[in-house]
Amino acid sequence: MRLAKPVEIFDRDAEWAELTRFATDVRPGATLGVVSGRRRQGKTLLLYELAKATRGFYFGATEATPAESLRRLGEALGRYAGSPGPVQLSDWQHAVDALLALGKERAVTVVIDEFPYLARTSRDLPSIIQHALTPGRPERTGSRTRLLLCGSALSFMGGLLAGSAPLRGRAGLELPIAPLNYRAAAEFWGIGDPRLAVQVFAIVGGTPAYRREYVQDDAPEGPDDFDDWVMRAVLNPARPLFREARYLLAEDPDLRDTALYHSVLAAVAEGSATRGGIAGFIGRKATDLQHPLTVLEDAGLLVREPDPLRSGRSRYRIAEPLITFYQALMRPAWTALEQRRGADVWRRSQQRYASAVLGPGFEELVRQWTLRFVAPETLGGIAAEVQAAVLTDPASRTSQELDLVALGELPAGDGPRPLLALGEAKWGRTLGRSDLERLVRARDLLRGRPGLDLDHTRLLLASAAGFTDELRQLAVNRPDVVLVDAARLYSGE
Structure with missing residues (x-):
């Protein structure tokens, strides 16, 4: 069964097809899917619309104690079932069984968004879900619940199905939601001029949310408007995009030593792409960088790319263009920018923008063109x-x-x-x-x-x-x- 993609969802045809195929599977037995991706990529919209289109159940977790989360989930289940009051959930085993019970009569989509909030305060929750989905268990075989766990903490979500993790081997869907590719991003921003599209993508990349709320639908009207757009939308302390690069590090709970991670990212933005180069830039031994580099990779902020002509050698690349722009231009001039001197900063940063942001960004687009188009x-x-x-x-x-x-x-x-x-x-x-x-x-x-x-x-x-x-x-x-x-x-x- 195919479900029409809602008009509110831009692009994401492949992702929608995978989600609807999973959600409309009529075979008996509860199934599990995992959806991950950095914040602001449109995961919540996708899953909310999926639950809506399939008459399913959507629950967005928040940072809360286990007792409060169980109470909120019980209230949401009560509203979904049309009960006169909330469903009483004594523990997570009871809660998971209640979710599986939703699929007794038909295939029901059940979405638990921001699952890491629940699992970090109830560390046995993945094991409870594993047990609930044990083959042959009546609660599973008698259910057609299509349970989707979603999260933005990439390091956590990546570990859910890895190695000896409890849920390894239980999931029938593992779907990453990546930023829009550069061609889709240009269409999303309504930019028809190719050079302008490259310039904008080199700053904001393909994150959909940056087009709407973060700049109040403000896009460059043309090549002559680009400089003014940067000053009013990116270097403007009154716009949410101004502090976004900082928040990308602060919001990931696995990135504890933010000063070190900022320094590593600054090194890469400056062109120190090898482990030795990064170590020299930040004044550390190369052997000391294994952990921070791994953490940044797991968080989806750094990409390690092997050198195809030199075995055992690799280079690092920042995955989010906005972080490159921040590290190369904004972080060194942060005080001036907070004092609303963005025009001065931008005027004297043209060469730096071209060499540290636009040049490497253009090179990556050429590689993506060669690989994809x-x-x-x-x-x-x-x-x-x-x-x-x-x-x-x-x-x-x-x-x-x-x-x-x-x-x-x-x-x-x-x-x-x-x-x-x-x-x-x-x-x-x-x-x-x-x-x-x-x-x-x-x-x-x-x-x-x-x-x-x-x-x-x-x-x-x-x-x-x-x-x-x-x-x-x-x-x-x-x-x-x-x-x-x-x-x-x-x-x-």
Whole structure:
């Protein structure tokens, strides 16, 4: 059974399809699903509308004692069932059985939003749910409750089904709700100009809530309005977006040493992307960073990306563009910004914005385009892995940074893996023949490397500033050269 997606929900077609498939499963037996994602991605709207569309039960947990949470849940169950008073729930075992009992007559969606609030004060709750869903238990077999646990604390939600966790093996759905991709975000913001879309995405990313409540529906009217929009919507202490980057760290209970985590994120925003570079930036030993880096990864704020050309090496990238913008521009000038001198801060931060925010942001969009949107014939295959990399030139004993290395799918046998593309991506610089020759040199250095097939490797050059006439002419006669401008990122394959 398919349910029409409510008009209030933008995009999220795949997520809605998975949720409705889970909720409308008519087979006997209660089932469990887990939905996770950072705050402000639209999880609550999705699940509330799902419960509404299926005549299900929705309960939003809050920070409270177990007794208060049980009382609130009993009151909500009473209202849902049309009882004259609340359902009396003596403990969580009784509460979970009451939720399973909702599905005795039909498949019923039961949503427990912000589940970590309940589980942190009642640590045995996951085990109680595990027991309730034990195969063969009458309360489970006689129920068709479709229980969905949702939470924004990614480290906690990720641990629910991991390793030896009680609920491992019990869930039939594990659905992450990610930010909107850059193309969907441009549509959501109503931005048709590709360069402007890149500039806005480099600050606010794809978090839906930042488009509505956080800026009061204020979007740039065009390229000429961008600077004014930054000052009135992002650098304005009266707007909620102004302090949002700070709250993203403060609201996660696993991020206890916020000073250390801010310093780690600042290091990455400044370009220190390796563990050693981060350690040097913040004045710690590299061995001391294992825990904070892991915590930031688990919280969904940092992404560790392996270098595809150097085994055992990896680089870190901030997952939320707003945090990069905050660390690079706002945090160093926080006092001036609080004093409403945002115009001065923005005027003197243009170079920093271009180098620390817009440049890296554009590079990541090019990698996302290569991974998600490019037509297979453009690269001669489907990209399975797209990362930045560092290549060592033994002749000159120098290292060459590559903004993009696209690897194809792993071969079925022991054959070499296709290297689909090597790329250069620059926001504010016109690319020319010398940039192409640099990629040709990189490709030559990789020829003969074990495990890589370079027979059809493309050379991808991406620039929002454009390309020289010479490079455009060269590309016409060379099928191995791919030119990507901002317009192609948003509309071309």
